[in-house]
Amino acid sequence: MGTYVPEKVLTNSDLERMVDTSDDWIRCRTGIVERRVVEGDTATSDLAAAAAKKALEDAGINDSEIDLILVATSTPDMIFPSTACLVQSKLGINGCAAFDIQAACSGFVYGLTVASQFIESGMYKTVLLIGADAFTKHINWEDRNTCILFGDGAGAFVLHEVENGYGLLSSYLMADGRGADLLKIPAGGSAHPGSEYSVQNKLHFVQMNGNAVFKFAVRILHEAAIGALTKAGLTVGDIDYLIPHQANIRIIDAAMERLGIDRNKIILNLEKYGNTSTASIPLALYDLYNSGDLKRGDLLLFVGFGAGLTWGANIIRWV
């Protein structure tokens, strides 16, 4: 496992000088205190490659053992080639497959599920899975509804076969395209390619209906968690650690209260990183991994949600 966050820290106090907001409002309404932001021409593939390099070192494997590079991102460097191909080149890895997965902030949960299918089917032995996003590149820094929420980062994992009963035990994935308008970056694709109009109308920035996304997230965090637990034949009481997508502390608190899980089992890091999209679950898992508390046999529950709308959960027994 390996992670990477940019060095530059953007605090709530910094944002107070940019838009009509306050440190107190952001802390109370979101739980975020600061976030990391990319600078200059740093792109998502740079964050992804830096995290992947650490993961490869941590796994102690030879580059030639990687069969597939899978990057979950919704802020790719460009429409094509895929960010996975750019990462492959930056890492100097040859002779493997590479592609991206786009499921917004559910990308890591979706990506872990897809990666494990390749291993379970026997098609590939070793998959490099990376969740990486640079959302701050797509933020309108005059829009206080969105600019306070997002940060940048990446998390990478080298995945391979483990003994029965360990690793990924179940996945629950869901989507509802009827909610596509609630959270989007409208321009830059084939519907609205870049144009004078798209730039003037700020269509290349994140647009969000915060209240609607909030209500959706509270509802589906519960649904996804129960869905994955049921598939694995487990109950909430069996879970040792729950890692939710780090979007807003109030979303997490409300959903977790409904779920009836102890607060000390929930891993949180949004205070220091904000919403890092596909990187948020890997970054939080890395904190837990480094704390030394994680032990073999522990049951982990990951829950993600995001634009699409998409949502999902994974149950993992730590090896």
Ligand code: ACO
């Ligand atoms: N600073 C100060 N005041 C603000 C700010 C701000 N940054 N933003 C909004 N306000 C004001 C509003 O104008 C409003 O004022 P009014 O009462 O005078 O009209 C008041 O604060 C309350 O506004 P709400 O929008 O109702 O605030 P809410 O409590 O819903 O919080 C927030 C807004 C934080 C965006 C919340 O709705 C949220 O977290 N939504 C979910 C967002 C999310 O998770 N998005 C990512 C999904 S993952 C992905 O796929 C990218």
